[in-house]
Amino acid sequence: MPSSPACFQEFPPLAGAWYNRGLVYAKMGPANFTQAWEDFSRSIELNPRNDHAFLNRAIINKYGGREQYFMEDLGRAVQLGNGKAEPAKTAE
Numbered sequence: 001m002p003s004s005p006a007c008f009q010e011f012p013p014l015a016g017a018w019y020n021r022g023l024v025y026a027k028m029g030p031a032n033f034t035q036a037w038e039d040f041s042r043s044i045e046l047n048p049r050n051d052h053a054f055l056n057r058a059i060i061n062k063y064g065g066r067e068q069y070f071m072e073d074l075g076r077a078v079q080l081g082n083g084k085a086e087p088a089k090t091a092e
Contacts (some may be wrong), residue, residue, distance in 0.1 A: 014046075015042075015043045015044075015046035015047035015050060015053075016043070016047075018039045018040075018042040018043040018046065019039070019040065019043035019050060019052065019053050019056075021039045022035075022036045022037075022038075022039030022040040022043060022053070022056060022057075023036075023056065025039060026056060026059075026060065030063065033060050033063060033064060036056070036060055037057060037060045037061070037064075040053045040054075040056050040057035040060065041057060044057065049080055050080075051076075051077045051080035051081055051082035052077075052082065054073045054074075054076045054077040054080065054082070055073070055074070055077040055082050055084060057073045058070050058071075058072075058073035058074040058077060061073060
């Protein structure tokens with residue numbers, strides 16, 4: 001996958017596009033987690049209320065051993081109303 005498709009350069013405010021590409025990278029496995037993390041972060045930068053981007057970035061942080069960042073992102077996802085994040089937060 002190219003790192004900056006032309007459509008992303010032309011229309012950078014498309015937070016959903018960055019989020020969706022992050023999902024694709026995440027599903028491709030650990031070798032692509034860095035790119036997934038970057039895409040989720042870009043999505044969050046463009047739309048700081050994207051609870052799903054926070055949740056998925058939290059998961060990438062967890063797999064990467066970044067526990068503090070995992071908890072921060074997970075907490076933010078819960079704050080924004082992501083019900084899927086709540087069980088994970090209480091299990092910690």
